Amino acid sequence: MPGILEDADRHCAKTGVRLTPLRRRVLELVAQAGAPVKAYDLLSQIDQTATSAKPPTVYRALDFLMEAGLVHRVEALNAFVACPQAGHGHAAVLYVCESCANVTEVQGSRPGQENKPAGFTVKRSVIEHYGLCADCPHP
Amino acid sequence: MPGILEDADRHCAKTGVRLTPLRRRVLELVAQAGAPVKAYDLLSQIDQTATSAKPPTVYRALDFLMEAGLVHRVEALNAFVACPQAGHGHAAVLYVCESCANVTEVQGSRPGQENKPAGFTVKRSVIEHYGLCADCPHP
DNA sequence: GAGCGGATGTAATAACGTAACGCTTTGACG
DNA sequence: CGTCAAAGCGTTACGTTATTACATCCGCTC
Ligand SMILES: [Zn+2]
Ligand SMILES: [Zn+2]
Ligand SMILES: [Zn+2]
Ligand SMILES: [Zn+2]
Numbered sequence: 001m002p003g004i005l006e007d008a009d010r011h012c013a014k015t016g017v018r019l020t021p022l023r024r025r026v027l028e029l030v031a032q033a034g035a036p037v038k039a040y041d042l043l044s045q046i047d048q049t050a051t052s053a054k055p056p057t058v059y060r061a062l063d064f065l066m067e068a069g070l071v072h073r074v075e076a077l078n079a080f081v082a083c084p085q086a087g088h089g090h091a092a093v094l095y096v097c098e099s100c101a102n103v104t105e106v107q108g109s110r111p112g113q114e115n116k117p118a119g120f121t122v123k124r125s126v127i128e129h130y131g132l133c134a135d136c137p138h139p
Numbered sequence: 140m141p142g143i144l145e146d147a148d149r150h151c152a153k154t155g156v157r158l159t160p161l162r163r164r165v166l167e168l169v170a171q172a173g174a175p176v177k178a179y180d181l182l183s184q185i186d187q188t189a190t191s192a193k194p195p196t197v198y199r200a201l202d203f204l205m206e207a208g209l210v211h212r213v214e215a216l217n218a219f220v221a222c223p224q225a226g227h228g229h230a231a232v233l234y235v236c237e238s239c240a241n242v243t244e245v246q247g248s249r250p251g252q253e254n255k256p257a258g259f260t261v262k263r264s265v266i267e268h269y270g271l272c273a274d275c276p277h278p
Numbered sequence: 279g280a281g282c283g284g285a286t287g288t289a290a291t292a293a294c295g296t297a298a299c300g301c302t303t304t305g306a307c308g
Numbered sequence: 309c310g311t312c313a314a315a316g317c318g319t320t321a322c323g324t325t326a327t328t329a330c331a332t333c334c335g336c337t338c
Binding site for chain 2: 075076093095097098104106107108111112113114115116117118119120121122123124125126127128129130131132133134135138
């Protein structure tokens with residue numbers, strides 16, 4: 001979590017996209033959480049400061065942040081996590097602890113493509129592992 | 140595609156779970172589709188025969204079928220596909236064509252766990268690759 | 279037939295996400 | 309500087325996905 005916002009600033013400056021105050025605020029909330037966050041939770045947090053937040057507000061910001069490679073969507077949870085490495089080019093592999101909700105992200109060039117069908121061209125991968133992290137008691 | 144229902148009958152007999160007519164009907168619809176199907180689409184198809192289908196009806200059937208290893212949920216699509224190999228023990232890897240919606244399932248013992256964090260115990264994996272299959276025109 | 283557990287029916291609502299429209303801000307350009 | 313187009317954002321309304329809670333039914337056992 002240290003420096004995620006600063007990294008985002010640098011990354012956006014380099015790639016020429018606009019990290020507006022609203023988008024930066026949403027990224028800040030996602031990064032602060034340190035765990036998967038729901039869109040409507042972000043919504044209610046934004047609402048505390050400005051009464052004007054509606055669903056499109058937060059979804060647009062999240063779309064931007066995902067496009068910019070600053071946030072990943074956790075598909076099986078309908079939630080979002082901040083990426084610890086702004087704008088990395090490869091697919092993210094997420095290890096999600098079902099006990100403490102901690103998420104560890106690792107990256108690889110072609111993760112999970114062990115037996116790819118001949119001729120298939122992968123454009124996007126969703127790789128999420130659910131279980132128990134090292135810090136949580138194993139049954 | 141051929142024999143999915145018969146395989147399901149055998150598998151449920153062997154594991155001692157009840158593949159009721161309703162559950163079998165839902166599995167039949169998912170298998171017939173040959174592509175990811177949405178829960179509410181199943182719902183409307185069931186409705187054609189019995190006016191009594193409501194959301195819990197189909198979600199309960201799908202929960203059972205997933206638990207039994209007869210159906211997989213495609214997380215990034217909020218949809219469901221029939222498993223070609225009833226009750227296989229390993230994680231499924233899905234290759235989903237974004238052009239023709241065809242899904243190819245392959246299986247492996249620990250797919251996508253290239254750099255698993257030390258001490259993490261994986262209970263469930265979601266591995267979905269999106270792109271273009273061999274039969275669809277590549278740009 | 280009383281009791282029990284699993285399966286299903288039913289109503290209501292929660293949770294998640296998007297379309298469409300208009301106003302405002304930004305930044306490029308003459 | 310004034311103009312203009314594109315991007316960003318507010319707002320309303322709606323569509324889609326999923327669950328909770330409670331009632332009922334059915335097959336089984338005692
Ligand atoms: Zn990442
Ligand atoms: Zn944990
Ligand atoms: Zn399978
Ligand atoms: Zn295809």
